[in-house]
Amino acid sequence: MIRRFLSFYGPYKGLFTLDFSCAVVVALLELGFPIGVQWMIDKLLPTGNWGLITWVCAGLLALYIVSMGLQFVVAYWGHKLGINIETDMRKNLFQHIQKLSFRFFDNTKTGQIMSRMTNDLFDLGEMAHHGPEDMFIALMTLVGVFGIMFMVNWELACITFIVVPFLAWIIVYFNQKLNKAATQMFEQIADVNARVEDSVSGIRVVKSFGNESFEMERFTKNNQGFRLAKLRSYFTISLSASSIYMLTRFITLVVLVFGAWYAYQGKLTYGELVGFLLYINIFLKPIEKINALLELYPKGMAGFRRYCELMDTEPDVKDAEDAIEAPKLKGNIEFSNVTFGYENHAHVLKGVDLQIRAGETVALVGPSGAGKSTLCSLIPRFYEIDDGAVTIDGIDIRKMTQHSLRNQIGIVQQDVFLFNGTIRENIAYGRLDATEEQIWDAARKAHLEGMLQGLPDGLDTFIGERGLKLSGGQRQRLSIARIFLKNPSILILDEATSALDTETETMIQQALEQLSHNRTTLIIAHRLATVRHADRIVVVTEDGIAEQGKHEELIAAGGTYSRLSAAQFSGVGTV
Ligand SMILES: Nc1ncnc2c1ncn2[C@@H]1O[C@H](COP(=O)(O)OP(=O)(O)OP(=O)(O)O)[C@@H](O)[C@H]1O
Numbered sequence: 001m002i003r004r005f006l007s008f009y010g011p012y013k014g015l016f017t018l019d020f021s022c023a024v025v026v027a028l029l030e031l032g033f034p035i036g037v038q039w040m041i042d043k044l045l046p047t048g049n050w051g052l053i054t055w056v057c058a059g060l061l062a063l064y065i066v067s068m069g070l071q072f073v074v075a076y077w078g079h080k081l082g083i084n085i086e087t088d089m090r091k092n093l094f095q096h097i098q099k100l101s102f103r104f105f106d107n108t109k110t111g112q113i114m115s116r117m118t119n120d121l122f123d124l125g126e127m128a129h130h131g132p133e134d135m136f137i138a139l140m141t142l143v144g145v146f147g148i149m150f151m152v153n154w155e156l157a158c159i160t161f162i163v164v165p166f167l168a169w170i171i172v173y174f175n176q177k178l179n180k181a182a183t184q185m186f187e188q189i190a191d192v193n194a195r196v197e198d199s200v201s202g203i204r205v206v207k208s209f210g211n212e213s214f215e216m217e218r219f220t221k222n223n224q225g226f227r228l229a230k231l232r233s234y235f236t237i238s239l240s241a242s243s244i245y246m247l248t249r250f251i252t253l254v255v256l257v258f259g260a261w262y263a264y265q266g267k268l269t270y271g272e273l274v275g276f277l278l279y280i281n282i283f284l285k286p287i288e289k290i291n292a293l294l295e296l297y298p299k300g301m302a303g304f305r306r307y308c309e310l311m312d313t314e315p316d317v318k319d320a321e322d323a324i325e326a327p328k329l330k331g332n333i334e335f336s337n338v339t340f341g342y343e344n345h346a347h348v349l350k351g352v353d354l355q356i357r358a359g360e361t362v363a364l365v366g367p368s369g370a371g372k373s374t375l376c377s378l379i380p381r382f383y384e385i386d387d388g389a390v391t392i393d394g395i396d397i398r399k400m401t402q403h404s405l406r407n408q409i410g411i412v413q414q415d416v417f418l419f420n421g422t423i424r425e426n427i428a429y430g431r432l433d434a435t436e437e438q439i440w441d442a443a444r445k446a447h448l449e450g451m452l453q454g455l456p457d458g459l460d461t462f463i464g465e466r467g468l469k470l471s472g473g474q475r476q477r478l479s480i481a482r483i484f485l486k487n488p489s490i491l492i493l494d495e496a497t498s499a500l501d502t503e504t505e506t507m508i509q510q511a512l513e514q515l516s517h518n519r520t521t522l523i524i525a526h527r528l529a530t531v532r533h534a535d536r537i538v539v540v541t542e543d544g545i546a547e548q549g550k551h552e553e554l555i556a557a558g559g560t561y562s563r564l565s566a567a568q569f570s571g572v573g574t575v
Contacts, residue, residue, distance in 0.1 A: 023074045181232050334355050
């Protein structure tokens, strides 16, 4: 874990060396000042040579100024190093999250991911800056100060250093406790974030049910959980800080008593006693540093452990090592004996065989929960199948890179997701390098032109979070324009026109028919009326594919489809 953390210093060796060496010089100067003071009291003051005393004071002042400059370097460039490392980790995490599969997102709350990206990393930058540097300097100062104190008076030095083993014990003991407390704190704040994310993104549902106080109660529970976890960690921090304080004050007192006694007996000069007391202050500084680290280190490490945990989560859908860039696909899709389940041993699809010819329009119908959407989500390889194979143009999709495969598949969902931005940005999401003309062309085909002409900012109109400033039909048309621009070989339409009024629906149906011309199109249909004219209708039930054929053939066969059709047209059931 520590080695993994240290590897982040790699790109910043120069910055680290600068910061580290300045910090070491500052620490050495700190050690040197009391020697000067002691020398002045014992050797220089009795001579009465004020000229020399003035020069020595000027020299000390110059050293203080140098030390001040070096401290600025440490404070600024040291923090820069920490921030750089924190930024790199956040970038790695975002990059990794982008690679994770649907299964991960199905099982992880968005708020918790956000918490790992933000809160968990806050203390890491600080730890990256202060951790190795402060620890090294603290140890170096402790050793240095012991050496000097030993030379001044070995007995007093040994008395002072009796506290060190106690100190080490306190550090180890409280570090373990704080590690646990910090991990709990991060877990609790992640829960708070997840609750806020859930409530805010579902605010319309919350308000429509008038459940604001229920949401408040749930939030309060999470918030209290965080408060308790934080209080627990502060309790431990306070306990360790006061134990260390007690230990250090006690030792100062002991040194004062023994030092005064030695001075009284003439074993110690008064200059040595003052110098010694100044060294006690220097001796306390690394201890204070270690104490501060004791608070920072567990928080940083708990965040880093959670960072590693997420970074070590392997995507369950990965490109094969010898994966090829998919050629321009015609769209012959074949499912051969495909078995798939979201959870192990709970298969949604079992031994499914289905062939779809290039350019064919196939409608998938069947009872809710039968697996129509699941079947379609296997084509872009959103999930890894448990058994069998899915091929396109005879190539197993596991042999293509996910990017080149998904590039050739367009999906229009019933539940449209648009990004917070302008209409232009959202259409261009279908092809990031699209020209103005291509964007307008896609907008025209999706029948957005009229709407755009009525907007003062046209394509540059902001549509709000998730496109909330647009109507359901407008959102749907925008998502269709995106696919026109993408121009894929395979289309998956998840009852794409259900959010539109009859007039718009007819327009869009025409546009989609134009788009699906010469393209393989799968339509997940809930309203049978919309798919009567499909080349083929495939009826998916919980037992697999029950039947397939044209509308008339299936009606004549008198099977599941004809029953569903009768139920729907008589208005009794849903499909
Ligand atoms: N991400 C998921 N994680 C776990 N189970 C899921 C997931 N998505 C769907 N399921 C389950 O898989 C089964 C098939 O769901 P699917 O959405 O494919 O059905 P569908 O036929 O498209 O239904 P509908 O017509 O209602 O949209 C259901 O039992 C559903 O609960």
